[in-house]
Amino acid sequence: MTLYDDNTNWAIPEPDLDFLPAPRPRTNEPSAEPEPEIQLLPAHKVRWNFDPEGVKPPFAHTVGLCARPGHPYELAVFGLTGRLAQAVLRCAGEQLVRDGLDPAEGLELDDVVSGYSARLRRAQDTSAFTAARELYGPDVEVWQVLVPDRFGRFPDSSDYSDNRDEQPFV
Structure with missing residues (x-):
């Protein structure tokens, strides 16, 4: 199922799992070799926060x-509904792992939003990410995933068409 943002024309793609091995046919005979465990991301949760006001x-x-050893970072996104935010963070995390990338300022990810790129920027203020700070301390590295407007422009562009306050730079 593809998830759409009501305010733009972009969608979140279903994860492309073509790079995974094909499933083995089921038989009643036990296999001599164990099934490979495939996990792109370590076990994690997505915490969605909203202001009731x-x-x-x-x-x-x-x-x-x-x-994840050697990759001590978390991801964040602003201005999206819970399901869209979870999908954006999942797709961004999976692309970083699958492509062997580490987050970098301005890095564009093309497998997050269908037809557009998402952009990473390092969060300067991590105080809002309380669950991550409780687990990893106040210096936890958080990368903000910026999603474009319907024209493919980001909040730092002068002609960005959406409300800049929806994706504040933290």
Whole structure:
């Protein structure tokens, strides 16, 4: 199922799992070799937060990606519904792992939003990501996933067409 954002024309793709081995046919005979365990991301949760007053935009962040050896970071996204935020963070995390990438300022990910690129920027203020800070301390590295407007422009562009307050730079 493809998830769509009501305010733009972009969609979140279903994960492309073509690079995974084909499933083995089921038989009643036990296999001599164990089934491979395939897990792109370490076990983690996505915590979605919203302001019941509607003053601040909703945001979501991962908790548990830091458990991946040698890649101590979490991901966050602002201004999306819970399901869209979870899908964006999952797709971004999977592309980083699958392509062997580490987050970098301005890195564009093309497997997150159908037909557009998402962009990473390092969060300067991690105080809102309380669950990640509780687990990994106040210096936890958080990368904000920026999603474009319907024209493919990001909030730092002068001609960005959506409300900039929905994706604040933290």
